[in-house]
Amino acid sequence: xxxxxxxxxxxxxxxxxxxxxxxxxxxxxxxxxxxxxxxxxxxxxxxxxxxxxxxxxxxxxxxxxxxxxxxxxxxxxxxxxxxxxxxxxxxxxxxxxxxxxxxxxxxxxxxxxxxxxxxxxxxxxxxxxxxxxxxxxxxxxxxxxxxxxxxxxxxxxxxxxxxxxxxxxxxxxxxxxxxxxxxxxxxxxxxxxxxxxxxxxxxxxxxxxxxxxxxxxxxxxxxxxxxxxxxxxxxxxxxxxxxxxxxxxxxxxxxxxxxxxxxxxxxxxxxxxxxxxxxxxxxxxxxxxxxxxxxxxxxxxxxxxxxxxxxxxxxxxxxxxxxxxxxxxxxxxxxxxxxxxxxxxxxxxxxxxxxxxxxxxxxxxxxxxxxxxxxxxxxxxxxxxxxxxxxxxxxxxxxxxxxxxxxxxxxxxxxxxxxxxxxxx
Ligand SMILES: O=C([O-])[C@@H](O)[C@@H](O)[C@H](O)[C@@H](O)C(=O)[O-]
Ligand SMILES: [Mg+2]
Numbered sequence: 483x484x485x486x487x488x489x490x491x492x493x494x495x496x497x498x499x500x501x502x503x504x505x506x507x508x509x510x511x512x513x514x515x516x517x518x519x520x521x522x523x524x525x526x527x528x529x530x531x532x533x534x535x536x537x538x539x540x541x542x543x544x545x546x547x548x549x550x551x552x553x554x555x556x557x558x559x560x561x562x563x564x565x566x567x568x569x570x571x572x573x574x575x576x577x578x579x580x581x582x583x584x585x586x587x588x589x590x591x592x593x594x595x596x597x598x599x600x601x602x603x604x605x606x607x608x609x610x611x612x613x614x615x616x617x618x619x620x621x622x623x624x625x626x627x628x629x630x631x632x633x634x635x636x637x638x639x640x641x642x643x644x645x646x647x648x649x650x651x652x653x654x655x656x657x658x659x660x661x662x663x664x665x666x667x668x669x670x671x672x673x674x675x676x677x678x679x680x681x682x683x684x685x686x687x688x689x690x691x692x693x694x695x696x697x698x699x700x701x702x703x704x705x706x707x708x709x710x711x712x713x714x715x716x717x718x719x720x721x722x723x724x725x726x727x728x729x730x731x732x733x734x735x736x737x738x739x740x741x742x743x744x745x746x747x748x749x750x751x752x753x754x755x756x757x758x759x760x761x762x763x764x765x766x767x768x769x770x771x772x773x774x775x776x777x778x779x780x781x782x783x784x785x786x787x788x789x790x791x792x793x794x795x796x797x798x799x800x801x802x803x804x805x806x807x808x809x810x811x812x813x814x815x816x817x818x819x820x821x822x823x824x825x826x827x828x829x830x831x832x833x834x835x836x837x838x839x840x841x842x843x844x845x846x847x848x849x850x851x852x853x854x855x856x857x858x859x860x861x862x863x864x865x866x867x868x869x870x871x872x873x874x875x876x877x878x879x880x881x882x883x884x885x886x887x888x889x890x891x892x893x894x895x896x897x898x899x900x901x902x903x904x905x906x907x
Pocket of ligand 2: 708755
């Protein structure tokens with residue numbers, strides 16, 4: 483049993499510049515929000531976690547933060563009980579939604595996650611072992627990621643008061659998507675590519691995938707329209723892209739819809755939308771609705787519960803990949819430690835990392851080489867906060883005016899008639 487106790491908890495909301503990336507529900511706002519969690523111990527250690535920073539979520543994090551001092555960082559079960567208890571009092575256990583696309587059935591897993599990660603970071607620092615060791619040991623020394631391609635505008639309309647433009651340029655047709663992919667592959671070495679769809683008619687998005695196939699004959703490809711298509715359209719797309727994509731991700735909403743598609747195609751179906759909690763696994767497996775689950779420690783209740791998810795997918799012969807949202811280096815370190823200790827990670831992980839230009843961690847640890855990140859072998863997560871950068875990104879949070887992710891609201895401020903494309907085609 484450790485002698486260290488959590489003595490102080492600091493939750494810092496930060497904002498970082500985000501390009502106008504398009505998706506089924508709208509477009510990314512000029513600023514993406516994250517919260518950095520610091521757990522300080524009475525022995526002078528600091529453990530780190532990172533999560534979403536929508537204001538409802540922040541209030542829940544703060545409520546847990548107030549109750550945490552005095553806790554034992556080794557006692558994950560007590561931490562979980564504390565989160566359940568605090569959220570029960572504060573919220574009645576209501577769920578959460580991020581960006582109008584990611585719903586969580588219970589806030590407990592999402593709130594618990596950054597504290598669990600920070601506790602594991604602390605335990606790793608105290609014992610001198612990387613977090614991957616605390617999850618069962620690394621089975622790989624590098625973690626592969628896929629290049630995440632987005633349709634996007636050249637810049638944020640009205641960016642003078644909205645935030646800085648990016649240097650990626652416009653990507654609204656197959657040639658521009660191929661150019662974006664070339665930059666990703668040349669700059670980062672990605673060995674697979676994922677296109678975020680749900681923006682244009684499926685024929686246009688299939689044409690982009692076919693252009694990527696011509697440009698990169700050897701790279702596995704994925705298309706994720708976040709449920710923009712009906713089951714019927716999904717089957718047609720699967721027929722067209724059979725042998726071209728390694729999987730289709732959430733072509734249509736819901737376990738029932740995915741099951742209808744899966745029954746009519748051999749193209750594997752992946753999800754981070756219809757299986758987002760443990761209670762969804764049984765009906766999805768029974769209906770053979772999905773062949774690949776995208777884990778995400780931010781949403782599935784931390785690293786150990788994500789490892790449990792990996793065991794369940796293995797048991798049922800399902801594939802396993804990893805979901806991402808706009809994130810910073812603490813999250814990347816946690817993703818890498820988890821992936822390192824997950825034997826059955828059957829696909830390269832998603833990451834939004836190339837889209838950001840700012841971070842809160844010291845550089846030089848999580849560099850991409852050949853599309854993969856070397857697993858840090860030092861104590862804990864293996865990353866250190868840069869306090870100047872943390873302060874800078876916190877100032878941006880205070881001044882940017884964004885308090886929650888609202889892709890649809892932001893899109894409507896530019897295209898007033900916009901309605902989300904869910905099940906549109
Ligand atoms: O960043 C985005 O716009 C993505 O669409 C993200 O919100 C999704 O949650 C995610 O990447 C996905 O795979 O569905
Ligand atoms: Mg997805």
